[in-house]
Amino acid sequence: MLGYYLHTINAKKALEAIAQGLSCVFLSTDLNISEQEFSISDQGLILDQDNQLSINELKKIVKKTQRIYLCSDGDMVPLEDRSSGYYKLVPTAGAPLLEISGVKMHISKGTDPFTSASEMAQQAVRKGDKVLDCCSGLGYAAIAAHRLGAREVLSIELSQEVIGLRAQNPWSSDLGNEGIEQRQGSSFELIGTLPTISFDSVIHDPPRFSLAGELYSEEFYREIFRVLRPGGRLFHYTGNPHVVKKGSSFVDGVIRRLKAAGFKNVVKVEHLMGVSAQKK
Known part of the structure; x- marks a missing residue:
């Protein structure tokens, strides 16, 4: 410690x-x-x-x-970083959550960030999977995937500030375990360098659309589809439970673009504020 x-x-x-x-x-x-x-x-x-x-x-x-x-x-x-924006860890009854410029980056109401990230991983990951974790944040989903029995997890995070905070977070320490590879960089750019049909499951937890719209694009979804093996599964966090539940042009647009990229069984997962999909 x-x-x-x-x-x-x-x-x-x-x-x-x-x-x-x-x-x-x-x-x-x-x-x-x-x-x-x-x-x-x-x-x-x-x-x-x-x-x-x-x-x-x-x-x-x-x-x-x-x-x-x-x-x-x-x-x-x-535990904060004010070098560009305001990044900090916020206490909860369980694992700390990441907050960036006042925006909470985890589901924490009625749960804790590690539990909700674990539930996201469970939507896509099966024992023995090779997993791609885009926009890893504090690494909770990557750690959960590893604990679910994934044989290999590639965790990608762009922000040096976030990487610095997770290095000080006890809940993120298992990212150093054998079988988890951490890579710093843009998920949008790095996914193009990954081999075709090389992953069994993908967890995609991007920042808000206003901050990283390219990570919600059909172009990026086609790259996820490309790197997934047939039968591979995706869980995509979209945020805002009310929007996911009631439907909106935003979430409907996500679903439409996922289908256009080739995904089937695209389903809203309301309690996790996201969408699950599969490559047939």
């Missing part, structure tokens, strides 16, 4: 323990993966000899409800 991850929920728990005069508290400092016991005093939280947080520092963390702080080597820094 890179350090200790603190946010509103566990900072508040530490403050409550201090107020009760307790000598220790159980906290998850790896973003809900595990829990361990830490010492506390009337001065604050003792993570280890080099990392001790005062009551005032804990109160500061509590106030920032949409922020995660990484505590290591005596420093406390937010």
Whole structure:
């Protein structure tokens, strides 16, 4: 682990323990993966000899409800990148979600980002598959595909900022496992370099249409169709549950272009805000 991850929920728990005069508290400092016991005093939280947080520092963390702080080597820094836009990890009851310039990049209502990404993977991936994961983000779908028994996963992500944040995210650490290849670059450009009929399944989770319209184009869908083997499956996240449920020119356009690219069995998957399809 890179350090200790603190946010509103566990900072508040530490403050409550201090107020009760307790000598220790159980906290998850790896973003809900595990829990361990830490010492506390009337001065604050003792993570280890080099990392001790005062009551005032804990109160500061509590106030920032949409922020995660990484505590290591005596420093406390937010998990964010403001170099171009505003990228940050946001705490949830499970895995953290990625937020870019105020837009949440995961389904988190009534679930958590890792669970919803796993359900997306389940729509397309079967044991033994070779999987293409376009626009990988924090890598949750790629990791889920690997855990479902995929023999090989190619994970493509364009943003260096996102790649930097996922390197600090404990939930993304399994991207380093054997069988997962990470590639930095444009899915739109890189897919053209991939061999024909070389994947069994594709997970496509692009940014909003306004940010990356080319990833919703018939041209790109034809490339996905080309690299899929006969019988191969696609899950395509489109976003906005209300739009997917009621139908709209946007989602209908996605379905129309997928069919024009050759896909069959194109079906809306409402609870995952996306569309599934198959190459016959």
